[in-house]
Structures are given as structure tokens and as C-alpha cells.
Amino acid sequence: xxxxxxxxxxxxxxxxxxxxxxxxxxxxxxxxxxxxxxxxxxxxxxxxxxxxxxxxxxxxxxxxxxxxxxxxxxxxxxxxxxxxxxxxxxxxxxxxxxxxxxxxxxxxxxxxxxxxxxxxxxxxxxxxxxxxxxxxxxxxxxxxxxxxxxxxxxxxxxxxxxxxxxxxxxxxxxxxxxxxxxxxxxxxxxxxxxxxxxxxxxxxxxxxxxxxxxxxxxxxxxxxxxxxxxxxxxxxxxxxxxxxxxxxxxxxxxxxxxxxxxxxxxxxxxxxxxxxxxxxxxxxxxxxxxx
Amino acid sequence: xxxxxxxxxxxxxxxxxxxxxxxxxxxxxxxxxxxxxxxxxxxxxxxxxxxxxxxxxxxxxxxxxxxxxxxxxxxxxxxxxxxxxxxxxxxxxxxxxxxxxxxxxxxxxxxxxxxxxxxxxxxxxxxxxxxxxxxxxxxxxxxxxxxxxxxxxxxxxxxxxxxxxxxxxxxxxxxxxxxxxxxxxxxxxxxxxxxxxxxxxxxxxxxxxxxxxxxxxxxxxxxxxxxxxxxxxxxxxxxxxxxxxxxxxxxxxxxxxxxxxxxxxxxxxxxxxxxxxxxxxxxxxxxxxxxxxxxxxxxxxxxxxxxxxxxxxxxxxxxxxxxxxxxxxxxxxxxxxxxxxxxxxxxxxxxxxxxxxxxxxxxxxxxxxxxxxxxxxxxxxxxxxxxxxxxxxxxxxxxxxxxxxxxxxxxxxxxxxxxxxxxxxxxxxxxxxxxxxxxxxxxxxxxxxxxxxxxxxxxxxxxxxxxxxxxxxxxxxxxxxxxxxxxxxxxxxxxxxxxxxxxxxxxxxxxxxxxxxxxxxxxxxxxxxxxxxxxxxxxxxxxxxxxxxxxxxxxxxxxxxxxxxxxxxxxxxxxxxxxxxxxxxxxxxxxxxxxxxxxxxxxxxxxxxxxxxxxxxxxxxxxxxxxxxxxxxxxxxxxxxxxxxxxxxxxxxxxxxxxxx
Numbered sequence: 001x002x003x004x005x006x007x008x009x010x011x012x013x014x015x016x017x018x019x020x021x022x023x024x025x026x027x028x029x030x031x032x033x034x035x036x037x038x039x040x041x042x043x044x045x046x047x048x049x050x051x052x053x054x055x056x057x058x059x060x061x062x063x064x065x066x067x068x069x070x071x072x073x074x075x076x077x078x079x080x081x082x083x084x085x086x087x088x089x090x091x092x093x094x095x096x097x098x099x100x101x102x103x104x105x106x107x108x109x110x111x112x113x114x115x116x117x118x119x120x121x122x123x124x125x126x127x128x129x130x131x132x133x134x135x136x137x138x139x140x141x142x143x144x145x146x147x148x149x150x151x152x153x154x155x156x157x158x159x160x161x162x163x164x165x166x167x168x169x170x171x172x173x174x175x176x177x178x179x180x181x182x183x184x185x186x187x188x189x190x191x192x193x194x195x196x197x198x199x200x201x202x203x204x205x206x207x208x209x210x211x212x213x214x215x216x217x218x219x220x221x222x223x224x225x226x227x228x229x230x231x232x233x234x235x236x237x238x239x240x241x242x243x244x245x246x247x248x249x250x251x252x253x254x255x256x257x258x259x260x261x262x263x264x265x266x267x268x269x270x271x272x273x274x275x276x277x278x279x280x281x282x283x284x285x286x287x288x289x290x291x
Numbered sequence: 292x293x294x295x296x297x298x299x300x301x302x303x304x305x306x307x308x309x310x311x312x313x314x315x316x317x318x319x320x321x322x323x324x325x326x327x328x329x330x331x332x333x334x335x336x337x338x339x340x341x342x343x344x345x346x347x348x349x350x351x352x353x354x355x356x357x358x359x360x361x362x363x364x365x366x367x368x369x370x371x372x373x374x375x376x377x378x379x380x381x382x383x384x385x386x387x388x389x390x391x392x393x394x395x396x397x398x399x400x401x402x403x404x405x406x407x408x409x410x411x412x413x414x415x416x417x418x419x420x421x422x423x424x425x426x427x428x429x430x431x432x433x434x435x436x437x438x439x440x441x442x443x444x445x446x447x448x449x450x451x452x453x454x455x456x457x458x459x460x461x462x463x464x465x466x467x468x469x470x471x472x473x474x475x476x477x478x479x480x481x482x483x484x485x486x487x488x489x490x491x492x493x494x495x496x497x498x499x500x501x502x503x504x505x506x507x508x509x510x511x512x513x514x515x516x517x518x519x520x521x522x523x524x525x526x527x528x529x530x531x532x533x534x535x536x537x538x539x540x541x542x543x544x545x546x547x548x549x550x551x552x553x554x555x556x557x558x559x560x561x562x563x564x565x566x567x568x569x570x571x572x573x574x575x576x577x578x579x580x581x582x583x584x585x586x587x588x589x590x591x592x593x594x595x596x597x598x599x600x601x602x603x604x605x606x607x608x609x610x611x612x613x614x615x616x617x618x619x620x621x622x623x624x625x626x627x628x629x630x631x632x633x634x635x636x637x638x639x640x641x642x643x644x645x646x647x648x649x650x651x652x653x654x655x656x657x658x659x660x661x662x663x664x665x666x667x668x669x670x671x672x673x674x675x676x677x678x679x680x681x682x683x684x685x686x687x688x689x690x691x692x693x694x695x696x697x698x699x700x701x702x703x704x705x706x707x708x709x710x711x712x713x714x715x716x717x718x719x720x721x722x723x724x725x726x727x728x729x730x731x732x733x734x735x736x737x738x739x740x741x742x743x744x745x746x747x748x749x750x751x752x753x754x755x756x757x758x759x760x761x762x763x764x765x766x767x768x769x770x771x772x773x774x775x776x777x778x779x780x781x782x783x784x785x786x787x788x789x790x791x792x793x794x795x796x797x798x799x800x801x802x803x804x805x806x807x808x809x810x811x812x813x814x815x816x817x818x819x820x821x822x823x824x825x826x827x828x829x830x831x832x833x834x835x836x837x838x839x840x841x842x843x844x845x846x847x848x849x850x851x852x853x854x855x856x857x858x859x860x861x862x863x864x865x866x867x868x869x870x871x872x873x874x875x876x877x878x879x880x881x882x883x884x885x886x887x888x889x890x891x892x893x894x895x896x897x898x899x900x901x902x903x904x905x906x907x908x909x910x911x912x913x914x915x916x917x918x919x920x921x922x923x924x925x926x927x928x929x930x931x932x933x934x935x936x937x938x939x940x941x942x943x944x945x946x947x948x949x950x951x952x
Binding site for chain 1: 643648759761762764765766
């Protein structure tokens with residue numbers, strides 16, 4: 001099946017590893033990802049609070065592009081991109097007034113959106129469309145004995161979740177990695193916010209949140225955290241030194257994009273998964289995977 | 292012309308009610324009266340402030356006698372309100388009550404029309420329609436059928452028990468059908484009852500015992516109603532008695548078999564699965580009837596044919612009978628009371644509270660069993676690790692007042708939450724107890740005083756609905772669970788470290804309620820509970836005459852209200868079964884055997900099974916007492932044979948023409 005792929009702005013910069021590993025995983029599984037031609041920022045910024053209609057229109061341009069390309073499903077890998085695109089999609093379908101106004105704006109650039117595209121998160125697509133059994137069969141390096149803490153972040157299912165997982169206690173990544181042989185640890189903070197963009201605007205608050213998350217990970221005994229959002233991954237991983245500096249802790253917890261660890265289990269070359277780009281070394285985790 | 296079988300030309304009296312300002316405030320009544328006087332066959336048209344009052348009724352009666360009226364129309368409220376009133380008034384004046392017609396110019400007009408001019412016009416049309424049809428109405432006599440003096444009570448919880456005892460005391464024979472092996476219902480599981488803190492079993496078991504011993508009561512436990520046929524005064528009910536594989540005439544309830552049964556790990560329903568029972572079991576020591584039952588799903592002999600049958604060996608009276616079969620019993624009763632109770636909300640659906648995932652997150656019913664001295668922990672309030680909880684949080688409104696699950700309030704949870712707080716403080720005085728509530732609903736007698744008492748016992752009330760329950764970080768010194776709740780009075784989010792969380796869960800209608808309601812012939816509301824005939828004035832009757840509901844099957848309520856409803860239902864049933872006969876409305880179908888071709892179409896279509904084929908006459912025949920006058924046969928018949936008395940073609944067409952004129 002062919003999917004339209006929305007990389008998102010982070011994928012070009014700090015989240016490059018996510019983009020690279022996501023493509024590698026899909027290639028390995030035979031999932032065709034077609035990058036959305038001429039995509040623009042989804043609008044997952046505070047601009048939504050300043051100019052709501054304009055933000056919806058900018059976001060909807062991506063939906064219009066996807067629809068025009070003939071795609072039925074638009075896949076996002078970033079939690080924020082997923083949330084904003086899905087929200088734009090849903091609000092336009094619920095409010096004829098909004099749909100009319102947005103389409104008037106899109107018409108100025110010769111575009112329109114009729115509401116036929118479904119916005120989905122890559123993790124959900126792997127579990128729902130590809131299937132856990134099929135994934136398990138494709139695993140060449142079973143993650144036996146590896147203790148994984150799946151970190152969903154605050155926006156994976158809230159508010160744009162659906163029947164595919166529980167809003168308050170999602171298990172999509174749990175099931176994905178269990179199918180790959182990993183041991184999922186009990187990690188009660190798995191949907192707690194990492195602080196997101198506050199790491200830039202209110203670092204004290206975000207560092208506290210990351211500290212609490214990392215402490216919970218440590219208590220859970222996990223070998224590695226898997227994330228499904230570039231901002232979560234960066235906050236938890238790249239800012240570990242800052243957390244340590246502020247709180248006098250000595251966290252050195254590997255944090256990988258879920259596609260990086262999944263790709264490794266599926267037999268991808270670590271170089272193709274951008275694992276060398278990690279801030280906290282994770283060689284030990286990979287080495288622990290049975291040959 | 293109109294068939295005026297009361298002799299002579301129709302003489303119609305039209306009476307238009309002001310209904311205070313309900314009608315007169317919107318409709319120009321004098322104008323309608325003036326108009327009515329001009330209509331065909333109208334002898335007199337009058338206005339009165341309250342037609343339903345004694346003077347109002349006397350006005351009609353005087354005119355019938357003095358002016359020789361042979362038809363009466365009252366334009367007022369809905370027939371549901373006062374048709375019976377005026378029918379009786381008319382009958383008392385010597386005129387057949389079915390020569391009366393009600394025109395609704397209140398619910399259908401003054402209450403729903405904005406513009407007074409439009410309302411007045413509409414009233415004229417409504418009155419004209421009634422006046423046009425009434426000359427075609429003919430005298431009818433109510434059908435009198437015999438009343439069976441026996442009563443069936445379905446459900447052996449506190450409501451069913453109370454209803455059965457009242458009826459038995461009134462001298463009627465009562466059959467009680469209970470699905471479980473023992474009566475007692477959920478009340479038998481409670482520890483203490485609010486606000487008196489009476490021991491639940493102590494106040495319940497005397498009633499259970501009285502029921503079991505009463506000469507007028509036949510208890511069919513471990514049985515279910517499978518079919519209900521018939522009509523008020525004459526119900527025919529088929530009951531299926533499940534095989535216990537124990538001969539209850541021989542069984543003495545000594546429980547020897549339950550001690551030796553080899554299958555020992557069956558989750559004990561009475562203790563909400565907190566401990567196990569055997570395949571051969573007695574639900575609890577005070578069971579009525581005190582007889583053993585062998586669970587056919589768990590017994591090794593019954594499922595696999597292989598067991599050393601230690602139960603047989605242990606049974607002195609030789610009561611065990613693996614050959615026992617299900618039995619069907621046919622009952623004939625005059626009235627039925629359905630009191631089938633409630634079930635608890637499945638707390639596992641609310642994933643945020645961790646029920647089923649985290650240790651020591653329990654439901655209210657589980658806590659009742661833990662606190663109860665005859666429960667799985669011998670009455671000691673303990674966590675799963677065997678230790679006393681240092682602190683407990685009681686979370687209100689789990690599954691209630693919630694758009695995601697049930698919008699309604701379950702009524703009893705605030706009170707039982709207070710009760711739990713007291714029990715915890717009593718068992719463990721040093722424990723910290725938190726109540727996370729939205730409102731404190733303490734509506735009943737001595738309930739507010741009970742709340743005050745608990746405030747003085749040092750319980751911490753946090754006004755906020757708990758957001759989630761998590762496992763606390765291992766180094767948290769105060770609790771193994773963390774309850775996150777916004778304290779809306781303080782304006783802060785609190786994380787309460789506790790060792791135990793009690794979920795005050797919703798009371799819901801039972802899983803099979805919809806099917807059960809269809810068996811008996813009434814409906815379920817949007818919340819799943821059985822629908823009463825009128826929410827204010829008839830809380831225990833249903834739309835089917837002779838069938839009553841009582842207790843939590845009608846909606847969540849506490850024990851006093853369940854008992855009160857049971858008494859009300861018993862009174863309703865007595866009002867029927869204390870009489871020799873019952874009157875049925877004659878506005879039913881009549882099939883002229885001369886014109887019927889015997890094609891059988893109507894026989895199969897009748898939703899009340901009220902038409903049978905008469906071989907001798909080669910025609911369909913209506914069973915008068917079973918017919919509800921729904922009109923299906925009338926519309927189905929290709930030859931236009933069935934006539935619905937009170938709704939004949941002539942009457943209906945006249946009414947239509949009157950309305951449209």
C-alpha cells in the first residue's frame with residue numbers, strides 16, 4: 001500500500017534521525033512512502049493561538065496537497081504534526097463554516113480540500129495496517145532481554161486518538177516492541193509531557209519535567225527509552241546533560257526513536273538508522289541484543 | 292348518516308375549559324365557544340374555568356339530564372390527564388362513557404403555540420374535529436375478565452423480598468423466582484448500611500428467613516423466567532428451574548460436600564472474585580434456601596465425566612444427584628412484580644484509574660467484602676501485600692456523571708463513600724482517608740448529619756474528580772499509589788500518596804435488561820433501566836397493566852427507597868388481585884366472521900398474539916382480553932374486515948374532515 005508521507009520541519013534538522021530511520025523501516029517492510037510534494041510546516045506552533053483561521057489554512061494546505069496527489073492516508077511521524085494535521089482535518093469535517101473559510105483561503109492559491117484524507121501516525125499504521133504478527137515474522141534480531149520503556153509523550157493519543165488505542169493508557173508501542181521480542185517495563189509516566197517547546201521558553205519547567213521522566217525511567221529499570229516525537233526525543237536525550245547539571249543527577253539513559261530500535265530489530269544496518277547521531281551512547285543496548 | 296344508537300339525532304354538548312390561564316391565557320376561549328355553537332348537531336357550548344372540578348363536571352351532568360344530550364365533547368387538557376375523569380362524570384349522569392370525546396387544546400395547542408391568534412384558530416379546528424367524529428361513536432361496554440389471585444415476584448433482592456412478604460401477609464399466594472442459588476441480592480454482600488451503620492446481613496436475613504418459611508410463598512431459587520404470556524389478571528409464565536445436581540428435599544445444608552469438593556479454585560462471586568469457592572458450594576452461610584449447588588461449568592464430573600466424587604461420599608442424606616435435569620414450571624398469576632436489581636459498572640473500562648492493572652485499586656463492592664467480617668480477609672482492611680493501608684483515597688463518580696459512560700448520578704455512592712471512610716477509621720484509626728468528590732449528595736433522612744459526623748472524624752474532603760491513579764515512585768515514603776486530583780477549592784493540583792484506592796462505581800442496569808423487558812412487555816430507558824408508567828406519579832407501574840417494577844431495576848436507589856417501591860408495587864398488585872375481576876378497555880378489534888375469509892394474515896401479524904383462527908367459523912377471532920387495540924390487523928386486512936371499536940373508519944374520516952374544514 002502506498003502512503004503519503006509528511007516528514008515535518010524537525011525531520012530536516014534535529015529530528016533527522018527519525019526521518020532516516022522511518023524511511024529505512026518502511027523500505028524494509030515494503031511500505032511505500034511517498035513524500036508529500038511541496039509540503040509546508042503543519043502549524044504546530046503558538047501561532048495557532050494568535051491567528052487561528054490562518055493557521056488552519058496553512059495546515060490544510062498539506063491536506064489539500066495530499067488529496068490532490070490521490071493519497072487516502074497521510075502519515076506523520078511527529079506527535080505534534082500528527083495532532084495538528086488531524087485536528088485541522090477533524091475540525092473542517094465538523095464545522096462547515098470553517099471548511100468554507102479555509103477553502104476560500106486555499107482557493108487563492110488554486111487549491112481546495114474536500115475532506116477525503118485520513119491523517120495517521122506511523123506507529124499506528126505499523127500496528128494496524130501491517131500487523132503485529134507480520135512484523136514479528138520480519139524480525140531478524142529479536143530484542144530478547146532488552147527492557148524497553150515506550151514513551152508516548154502527551155500528544156500521541158490526546159486529543160486526536162481514536163478507537164485504535166486507549167486515550168489514557170496507550171499500548172501501541174508496547175505491543176509493537178513486544179512483538180519484536182522486547183520486555184516492556186512498567187513505566188507509569190509514559191504519557192506525561194516532556195515540556196515540549198518550553199525547553200526554549202521556560203527551560204526550568206521543561207527540565208523539571210524531563211528530570212521526573214528520567215527518574216521514572218531509571219526506576220523502571222529500562223535499558224532504553226523509545227520515543228515517537230522529535231521534540232520528546234530531543235528533550236529526553238539531548239538535554240540529559242542539562243538535567244544532570246541542574247539536579248546533580250547522573251542520567252545516561254539511551255533514548256532512541258522507535259523507528260531506530262524497530263529498524264535494528266528488523267535487520268537494518270545501524271548506519272542506515274542514523275544511530276551514530278545519538279547524544280547519549282547506545283552501543284551497549286544494541287550490543288545486548290542477541291546475535 | 293351517523294349511527295346514533297342512543298336513539299334519535301345526535302345532541303352534542305361542547306365544554307371548553309380555561310384551565311385557569313393554561314388555555315385561556317393563549318386561546319380566546321369565548322371565541323371558540325361561539326364557534327362551537329355553530330357546528331352541526333351541537334345543542335349547547337359552554338366555557339368553564341376548571342372543567343375537571345366538581346362544579347365543572349356537574350355542569351355537564353346537568354345538561355345531559357336537562358337537555359337530553361347524547362354526546363359530549365370536552366376541549367381541555369390531554370386525555371392522558373382527564374379522559375377517565377370525564378368518562379366517569381358522563382357515566383354517572385347515565386350516558387355511556389364511550390359517547391364522550393376529549394379534544395386536547397392544551398398540550399396540543401395552548402402550550403405549544405406562540406401566537407394567540409394562531410392558537411385560537413387551531414383550537415377551533417381541534418374542537419371541530421372532535422365534534423365531527425363524536426356522532427359516529429357508539430356505546431361500548433368494558434370487558435370484565437376474572438382475576439387470578441396469585442402473584443409472581445421476579446428477583447429475590449431486598450425489593451423482591453419486601454414485595455413478596457407484603458403480598459403473602461395480605462393472604463395471596465406468591466411465587467418468587469430468583470436467578471442465583473440464594474435470595475438476598477447485593478444487600479447480602481454489604482457490610483454496614485448508611486446512615487445507621489446497621490449490619491446489612493443482620494437486618495436482611497430475618498426477612499430472607501421469613502420469606503423462606505412463609506406458607507404463602509413458593510420460592511423458586513436458581514431459576515429464571517423464560518416466557519410470559521397473557522394479560523392482566525391472567526398471566527401465564529414459564530419458569531426454568533436450573534438443575535443444582537442436589538435434591539433440595541434431601542439436602543440439609545450441612546455443607547459437608549463443599550468442604551471436600553476437589554475443584555477448589557472457582558472465583559467466588561459473592562466475594563467479588565477476591566477469593567475462591569469450590570464447584571460444590573453454598574453462596575454464603577445465611578443462604579435461603581440453605582442448599583448446596585454444584586456448578587455445572589466447573590464440576591469435574593459434569594464437564595469431563597471423571598471425578599472421585601468425594602461430595603457423594605460426604606453427603607449423609609445422599610442428596611447429590613448428577614442425573615438431575617432442568618425442569619419447567621408453568622405458573623398462572625394475576626400480577627407480576629419485576630425487581631431484578633442492578634449490576635456494578637466495570638471499573639476496568641476507566642483505564643486512567645488502573646483497576647485490574649494496579650494492586651490495591653478496588654471497587655466499592657470489593658471493599659464491602661473486605662470490610663465484612665465474613666469476607667475474604669475476615670473483616671480486616673488489608674492491602675494485597677497483607678499490610679494495613681496507611682492511607683486510602685475514595686474516588687467518587689467512577690462511571691457516573693460522565694458523558695463517556697453514564698450521564699446519571701448513581702445516588703448512593705456519596706453516602707456509601709462516607710460509610711467507607713467511617714469503617715476505615717474504625718478499623719484503622721491512624722489511617723489517612725481522602726474523599727475526592729464533585730458534590731456531596733446527602734439527600735435522605737439523617738444523611739446530612741452523617742456527613743457532618745464524618746467531617747468530624749478527620750476525613751479529608753478534596754473537591755475534585757480524580758484525574759488518574761498511578762504507581763507512585765518507589766522511593767515515595769507515604770504511599771504505593773499516587774492519586775492526581777485538582778483540589779478546586781484550593782486551586783492546586785494535588786498528588787495524594789495512598790496505599791489503597793476505592794472506586795465508587797456506578798450502579799448500572801443489568802446486562803440482560805433489554806431482553807428481560809421485552810419478555811415482560813415494557814421498555815428500557817436510555818440509561819438501560821426499566822421505564823415506569825409516569826416518572827412522577829406512577830414510579831412502579833409499567834405500560835403493561837398488571838406488571839410492576841420495583842427497586843434498582845427502575846433506577847439506582849438506596850435500600851429505604853427500594854423497600855418503599857416494593858411496598859408500592861405490592862399495593863398496586865393488591866389493588867388488582869384483591870378483586871375477583873378486572874375491567875379491560877373495549878376499544879379493541881372486532882372481526883365480523885361473516886365477512887372474514889379466513890386468510891390468516893392478521894393472525895400472524897398481531898404483536899400481542901390476540902387473534903386466533905376459529906375452525907368452526909372459518910374466520911379469525913379476536914381474544915378480547917388480550918387485544919390492546921393497536922390497529923395492526925385493521926390496516927393489514929385486505930378486505931377491510933377488522934373494525935377497531937372507538938376508531939372506526941367513519942369516526943376517523945369524520946375527525947379528519949373536521950380538522951381540515
